[in-house]
Amino acid sequence: MLAQSTKLSFFVPDSSESFETTYFDSGISAGFPSPADDFKEERISLDKELIKNKEATFFARVNGQSMIDAGLGDNDLLIIDRSLSPSHNKIAVCFLDGDFTVKRLKLDNGDLWLQPENAKYKPIKITEENEFIIWGIVTNVIKKV
Amino acid sequence: MYALVDCNNFYASCERVFNPNLQKKPVAILSNNDGCVISMSDETKALKLPFGAPIFKWEAFCKENNIHVLSSNYPLYGDMSSRVMNILYQFTPNVEVYSVDEAFLEFKGFENYNYTDYGNQIRQRILKWTGIPTCVGIAPTKALSKVANKIARKFPDKTNGVYVIDSEEKRLKALKWIKIEDVWGIGRGLQKRLKPKNIRTAFDFTQLSDEGISKKFSITELKLKKDLEGIVTLQLDELTSKRAIATTRSFEYTFSDIDNIKERISTFATSCAEKLRKQKSRCHMIIVMLSSDTHKKDLEQHRASTTVKLSYPTDSTLIISNQAVKAVTTIFKKGIKYKRAGVIVTGLVPNDNYQLHLFEHENPKHKPLMYAIDGLNKKYRDYKIKLGNQDLKRTWKMRQERLSPRHTTNINEIIKVKC
Numbered sequence: 355m356l357a358q359s360t361k362l363s364f365f366v367p368d369s370s371e372s373f374e375t376t377y378f379d380s381g382i383s384a385g386f387p388s389p390a391d392d393f394k395e396e397r398i399s400l401d402k403e404l405i406k407n408k409e410a411t412f413f414a415r416v417n418g419q420s421m422i423d424a425g426l427g428d429n430d431l432l433i434i435d436r437s438l439s440p441s442h443n444k445i446a447v448c449f450l451d452g453d454f455t456v457k458r459l460k461l462d463n464g465d466l467w468l469q470p471e472n473a474k475y476k477p478i479k480i481t482e483e484n485e486f487i488i489w490g491i492v493t494n495v496i497k498k499v
Numbered sequence: 500m501y502a503l504v505d506c507n508n509f510y511a512s513c514e515r516v517f518n519p520n521l522q523k524k525p526v527a528i529l530s531n532n533d534g535c536v537i538s539m540s541d542e543t544k545a546l547k548l549p550f551g552a553p554i555f556k557w558e559a560f561c562k563e564n565n566i567h568v569l570s571s572n573y574p575l576y577g578d579m580s581s582r583v584m585n586i587l588y589q590f591t592p593n594v595e596v597y598s599v600d601e602a603f604l605e606f607k608g609f610e611n612y613n614y615t616d617y618g619n620q621i622r623q624r625i626l627k628w629t630g631i632p633t634c635v636g637i638a639p640t641k642a643l644s645k646v647a648n649k650i651a652r653k654f655p656d657k658t659n660g661v662y663v664i665d666s667e668e669k670r671l672k673a674l675k676w677i678k679i680e681d682v683w684g685i686g687r688g689l690q691k692r693l694k695p696k697n698i699r700t701a702f703d704f705t706q707l708s709d710e711g712i713s714k715k716f717s718i719t720e721l722k723l724k725k726d727l728e729g730i731v732t733l734q735l736d737e738l739t740s741k742r743a744i745a746t747t748r749s750f751e752y753t754f755s756d757i758d759n760i761k762e763r764i765s766t767f768a769t770s771c772a773e774k775l776r777k778q779k780s781r782c783h784m785i786i787v788m789l790s791s792d793t794h795k796k797d798l799e800q801h802r803a804s805t806t807v808k809l810s811y812p813t814d815s816t817l818i819i820s821n822q823a824v825k826a827v828t829t830i831f832k833k834g835i836k837y838k839r840a841g842v843i844v845t846g847l848v849p850n851d852n853y854q855l856h857l858f859e860h861e862n863p864k865h866k867p868l869m870y871a872i873d874g875l876n877k878k879y880r881d882y883k884i885k886l887g888n889q890d891l892k893r894t895w896k897m898r899q900e901r902l903s904p905r906h907t908t909n910i911n912e913i914i915k916v917k918c
Contacts, residue, residue: 409582410628412907418918426918437628447916449519454916487519 404494410437412490414447414454421445421456424471430497432456434490449487450478456492500614500665501735502604502637503644504587504621506580507652509600509631510538513579514569516630517906517914525566529554532749532898533570553794570899578907582629590621595735603641605735618661638664641733642726645683646673646701670729674702684723689716701727744782746770747841751898753792755836760789761824765888767842768823772816773876775844776869781812783846785819787826792838801837803830810858812848815865816872819844820886 405411416430424445426432434447442461447454448468457468460477468478480486506512510528515521525542529535535553546564548557554568561568580599587594593605606612618635625633634655636648643664650673651662664670680690682701692715698704705727713721725732746767754760764787775782788804807822823842872884904912 407628409585413910413913414916415913416918417915420918428918431913432916436630437624447914452520454914456916456918489519 404433404496406493407435407437410490411435414456416456416495420470420472420475421458422472424458425497426456426471426492426495427497430495432492433494433496435493436490438491438493440488440491445492447489447492449485449489450480451485454489459488500606500609500637500639501641501644502606502618502621502635503597503641503648504583504602504604504625504633504635505648505652506583506600506625507632507634508538508540509580510571510576511540511543512631513576514572514903515540516579517575518903521567525564527561527566527568528571529568529901530571532751533900534749536568537571556794568901570902572903572905574905574908575903579629579631583625583631583633586625586628587621589624590617593735603644603735614663614665615661618663619659622660633660635661636664637662638670639729640726640731641735642683642723643670643673643729646677646727649677649681667729671702674705674727675700677701679704682723682727684719689720692716742847743843743845744771744774744778744847745841745843746774747788747839747843749839750837753836753838755834757828757831760827760831760837760840762888763840764823764827764842765820765886767840768820769816769886769889771842771844772814772819772869773873775814775819775847776873779850780847781814781850782809782819782844783812783848784808784844785823785826786843786845787823787830788839788841788843789827789830789837790839791835795836798836799834801832801835803832805830808846811860812846813861813865814850815861815869816886817865817868818861820888824888 401408412434414432414434416426416428416432419428421427426445432447438444440446440459442459445456445458447456449455450468455468457470457478460467460469466480468480470477508526511521511526514526514528521540523542524540525546526540527536527543527548528538530537533554535551536548536557537551539548539550543566546566548560548564548566554561560566576599583600584594584596584602587602587604591604591606591609593607595603595605597603606614606617609617614637618637622633622635625631634648634651636644636646636651638644638647647662647664651658651660654662664673677700679685679693679698679700680687682704685693685704693704698707705724707724709721709724712724722732748763748767750763754763768785771782785807786804787807788802790802791800792798793800793802805826807826809818809822813819819842827840875884904914906912906914
């Protein structure tokens with residue numbers, strides 16, 4: 355947020371978003387102040403931990419078994435960061451011939467392969483004929499236990 | 500220097516991010532209640548579907564041309580818009596969010612930057628991070644940045660979506676190219692007055708004398724002229740509160756009984772009051788309007804509106820709803836099939852600074868009550884707390900037959916990936 359006068363620009367803290375913070379306030383009392391006040395820390399936030407770039411982060415739900423050995427099981431929640439660049443060995447959400455899919459990217463002699471992580475599935479070679487988009491890079495998997 | 504960043508066919512582009520099957524295909528987005536077309540992809544525009552086309556008349560045309568018609572998904576568009584705007588703040592602290600899909604940027608102290616490169620970076624980052632394509636126009640003034648943006652949009656092959664007006668030669672060329680009706684701030688009324696004077700381009704407009712413009716038109720047009728000449732006159736607006744708040748809707752069916760109409764008006768009034776409180780304003784005036792189905796020419800037509808002036812400004816749902824319902828009974832005509840109604844609150848004043856009335860004042864209990872209602876509705880969602888005259892039998896859901904999922908705002912509606 356920004357408020358402007360003719361010459362100076364003032365930055366006003368943006369209070370529209372509230373982060374989970376703990377606020378220790380022992381008030382004004384004549385007694386011994388809480389020593390804990392000197393060691394205030396913010397409570398752990400999974401949002402902050404797992405989402406490095408919130409404008410570019412999206413979520414998706416896994417449907418299938420082909421990535422089971424990489425830890426991506428059916429119904430797991432994927433955290434996808436679109437700002438990351440795709441590269442060899444990254445796990446990516448791709449759009450392939452009309453459907454979203456998630457696979458490991460493999461570059462081999464200039465060819466791009468979508469590598470499943472389950473022996474029952476075969477790798478897919480991407481050719482000119484495919485309608486193909488790398489939609490975003492998977493950064494984390496959240497599963498219910 | 501100023502930049503105007505404009506998202507291309509924003510609503511249609513948002514849909515395409517989460518449904519890439521719609522890429523390169525004609526897409527049309529409908530207004531609230533699936534009424535008429537309010538956003539189109541370039542492919543749909545090329546088919547000459549008119550903007551604002553009522554869908555019931557154009558259904559066959561859309562089918563014939565394989566146009567993908569969708570209901571508007573405002574939660575999705577709202578979230579994507581805030582992503583785009585937040586990215587813009589990474590390029591300069593001075594951003595004016597102009598609408599859901601456009602923003603002005605001001606660059607102070609960027610003299611050593613290559614603006615074309617910088618514009619490309621803005622475009623690339625928004626495209627990569629959000630999937631939304633944009634155009635960027637950069638120029639010494641706001642009005643010129645709008646013109647530059649139009650050039651970037653019109654000639655994608657030559658500009659790659661970024662155009663910079665950084666010389667007198669480019670400025671003159673641009674002004675001679677752009678038609679007067681496409682210039683920012685030139686409304687239809689003004690255009691009609693300019694046409695007979697043989698003013699067809701922005702350049703013609705800048706050839707008028709300052710005195711002539713301020714005499715025949717107003718200070719606004721004079722400022723626009725200066726801005727088009729490259730002299731900074733229009734500043735970046737800080738976010739200002741709205742001057743009026745409106746909730747108007749078409750109904751799914753027509754209504755000819757007063758009870759149903761009273762209910763709608765009360766619901767619209769409630770929504771206006773809520774928006775008022777959100778932006779911390781109060782209103783002095785309530786406008787209520789009612790209209791029959793203007794597309795059905797064979798039926799008896801009736802359109803009316805009325806204004807209620809309040810003796811003290813308020814943001815109370817109780818007062819606004821009460822007054823609006825009273826007002827609508829005065830314009831309601833028996834035997835008319837009504838299709839559309841609306842409530843507009845205007846004469847807005849800030850909550851913390853308004854004139855008190857000598858003899859009348861708001862019941863002091865309203866303020867904590869409204870606070871409690873807003874809190875509860877925020878906590879439990881779906882408007883659990885309502886007035887007694889709202890939502891008679893919950894038959895009111897907005898018609899959204901072709902709605903896409905809320906991919907970014909509801910965990911149960913996120914995209915599914917095959918694995």
